[in-house]
Amino acid sequence: MTIQTIINCWKAAGACHSMNRPATEAETRAAETKIGVTLPPPLREVYPLFNGGWVLDLCFFPSTPRLNITR
Numbered sequence: 291m292t293i294q295t296i297i298n299c300w301k302a303a304g305a306c307h308s309m310n311r312p313a314t315e316a317e318t319r320a321a322e323t324k325i326g327v328t329l330p331p332p333l334r335e336v337y338p339l340f341n342g343g344w345v346l347d348l349c350f351f352p353s354t355p356r357l358n359i360t361r
Contacts, residue, residue, distance in 0.1 A: 293335045300343075309343035313353045317341070321353035 300309065313321075318337045322328055329337075342352025 293332070293339065297339050309340040310352055311341060312339055313337035313341035318353055 297309075315338075318329065318334060337353050
C-alpha cells in the first residue's frame with residue numbers, strides 16, 4: 291500500500307478526517323532546519339500530499355506551526 295492509496299482512502303472517508311493543504315518543499319526544508327534533523331523519506335512523502343490533519347484518532351502534525359488541526 292502506498293502513501294497515496296492511504297490519502298485517497300482518507301479523502302473518501304469524508305467526515306472522518308480533516309487535512310491541511312500540502313506543504314511546499316521550502317516549508318519542509320524550513321521545518322527540518324528548525325528541528326535540526328532531515329526527515330526520513332516516508333515522512334517527506336507525506337507533506338507534499340497534506341501538511342497535518344487527523345483521521346479518527348490518528349493525528350499527523352503539520353510541518354509549520356501556523357497551521358492548526360481542527361476536529
